[in-house]
Amino acid sequence: MIYNTLSRRKEDFVPREPGKVTMYVCGPTTYNFIHLGNARPIVVFDTVRRYLKYKGYNVLYVQNFTDIDDKIINRARELAEEPLNLASRYVEEYFKDADALHVMRADIHPRVSGHLYEILNMIKTLVDKGYAYAVDGDVYYEVRKFAYYGKLSGRTLEDMQAGARVDVNERKRDPMDFALWKAAKPGEPAWDSPWGKGRPGWHIECSAMSLKYLGENFDIHGGGFDLIFPHHENEIAQSEAASGAPFARYWMHNGFITINQEKMSKSLGNFFLVRDILEKFDPEVVRFYLLGTHYRSPLDFDDEKLTAASRGLERLKTSFTLLEEALAGYDAGAGGRPDPTLSLRLDELRGEFEAAMDDDFNTALAIGTWFDLARDINSSLNKDTFAGEAEKNAALSKARELFNDFNRVLGVFRIENGKIAIQSSGGESEGLVEGLVDLIIEIRQEARKKKDWPTADRIRDRLKDLNIILEDTPSGVRWKKQG
Numbered sequence: 001m002i003y004n005t006l007s008r009r010k011e012d013f014v015p016r017e018p019g020k021v022t023m024y025v026c027g028p029t030t031y032n033f034i035h036l037g038n039a040r041p042i043v044v045f046d047t048v049r050r051y052l053k054y055k056g057y058n059v060l061y062v063q064n065f066t067d068i069d070d071k072i073i074n075r076a077r078e079l080a081e082e083p084l085n086l087a088s089r090y091v092e093e094y095f096k097d098a099d100a101l102h103v104m105r106a107d108i109h110p111r112v113s114g115h116l117y118e119i120l121n122m123i124k125t126l127v128d129k130g131y132a133y134a135v136d137g138d139v140y141y142e143v144r145k146f147a148y149y150g151k152l153s154g155r156t157l158e159d160m161q162a163g164a165r166v167d168v169n170e171r172k173r174d175p176m177d178f179a180l181w182k183a184a185k186p187g188e189p190a191w192d193s194p195w196g197k198g199r200p201g202w203h204i205e206c207s208a209m210s211l212k213y214l215g216e217n218f219d220i221h222g223g224g225f226d227l228i229f230p231h232h233e234n235e236i237a238q239s240e241a242a243s244g245a246p247f248a249r250y251w252m253h254n255g256f257i258t259i260n261q262e263k264m265s266k267s268l269g270n271f272f273l274v275r276d277i278l279e280k281f282d283p284e285v286v287r288f289y290l291l292g293t294h295y296r297s298p299l300d301f302d303d304e305k306l307t308a309a310s311r312g313l314e315r316l317k318t319s320f321t322l323l324e325e326a327l328a329g330y331d332a333g334a335g336g337r338p339d340p341t342l343s344l345r346l347d348e349l350r351g352e353f354e355a356a357m358d359d360d361f362n363t364a365l366a367i368g369t370w371f372d373l374a375r376d377i378n379s380s381l382n383k384d385t386f387a388g389e390a391e392k393n394a395a396l397s398k399a400r401e402l403f404n405d406f407n408r409v410l411g412v413f414r415i416e417n418g419k420i421a422i423q424s425s426g427g428e429s430e431g432l433v434e435g436l437v438d439l440i441i442e443i444r445q446e447a448r449k450k451k452d453w454p455t456a457d458r459i460r461d462r463l464k465d466l467n468i469i470l471e472d473t474p475s476g477v478r479w480k481k482q483g
Contacts, residue, residue, distance in 0.1 A: 001360055005252065013250065021060070022220070023062065024214055025223060026206060032075065045063075051409050060214065062110065066112055097274045124194065137184070140172055140177040141177060141178050141237065143157070206235050223252075259301055286306065288312070292312075321478060322381055
């Protein structure tokens with residue numbers, strides 16, 4: 001079930017083609033680093049894609065980059081930089097942040113600058129069909145020619161015309177008409193067109209690129225709630241007018257991130273760059289925080305909420321680490337029946353997790369099920385519920401498989417060789433810290449062997465002061481970062 005903004009209700013998901021899903025998600029305008037409000041749709045729709053793949057669908061995922069835009073031109077002018085070069089630089093910076101947040105690369109990342117042919121053809125089609133008109137090198141879409149304008153946002157033309165976002169331009173036939181092509185201005189990038197040199201408007205790009213790669217009536221179009229109007233409303237109008245066919249089947253929109261209940265945005269100046277947040281919190285914590293609230297609900301930001309997410313994540317890490325230690329001495333493929341009680345419980349948990357995700361991708365509820373799994377793992381490890389070693393191995397191996405499947409969908413941890421990899425945006429410095437802590441632990445272990453307890457305790461206490469917690473277990477010393 002997916003909540004479809006177009007119908008304003010949850011609908012059974014039926015893709016255009018059985019077994020295949022086509023998705024288009026609006027990507028960033030590349031004139032700066034992404035902020036947390038930009039990161040939310042990136043993580044949300046990455047998770048949607050992951051779950052659809054988990055369910056067995058073949059997913060074709062497209063996310064664009066807007067590299068021609070007024071904001072890019074203005075920023076490039078401030079920095080005395082060529083606009084397309086600036087845009088390319090921030091595309092690479094985007095990938096650094098997205099990779100840190102475990103966002104999988106899209107199958108296709110089209111850029112506006114590489115699709116002028118498709119954009120110009122679509123504009124020409126709209127002009128030829130009478131839906132658009134040219135004025136002194138500009139081309140505008142005539143909104144009142146499209147009978148269904150407003151069907152996505154639910155607004156009437158009269159309401160929209162009274163809104164503050166409507167441009168005042170005496171050359172338009174109607175204030176609601178929007179630009180498909182903008183005539184060249186001195187010092188701005190420009191391309192040849194039938195109407196003279198210029199560049200595309202914002203809305204036409206996504207229509208042209210999504211239809212090129214996904215075709216008419218593709219399955220899912222996603223983006224932030226703020227894109228419903230005017231961007232997605234205009235996409236529908238121009239796409240359906242040009243093709244004569246339905247544009248997208250399901251429209252998904254994530255809620256805002258707020259600061260003290262006010263929308264986070266660059267224009268309001270109350271935004272937090274992902275790059276800056278990752279200097280204080282591990283990327284996995286940020287992703288976990290973003291998924292801890294249902295994607296359609298608003299999400300209020302402050303450091304305390306990220307700290308709480310970090311504590312919750314630590315509980316999951318600890319359960320997985322204990323599980324791996326319990327399995328370390330076994331041959332994971334060595335036969336045996338799972339313990340019946342735990343095995344049935346694991347099946348129940350998988351069903352609960354899938355039920356949560358099947359209900360409009362309720363990641364908050366799915367994370368609750370993940371915590372239930374961690375609790376049941378801990379409970380099983382703390383009591384003898386197994387008939388023998390082979391049965392214990394089989395049950396715990398099944399629990400590990402379920403933990404990994406939950407993680408495969410939610411994308412929080414990076415797991416290497418059966419271990420949760422400690423992740424940070426710190427790059428090489430993080431690896432240096434890990435190596436130094438391991439060396440200090442070796443020195444402490446040598447002190448313990450010599451029964452030099454004061455030295456061993458001093459090392460442990462000093463590390464604790466640095467928020468490094470040591471845990472002495474039968475299988476060796478574990479350490480973790482706290483806070």
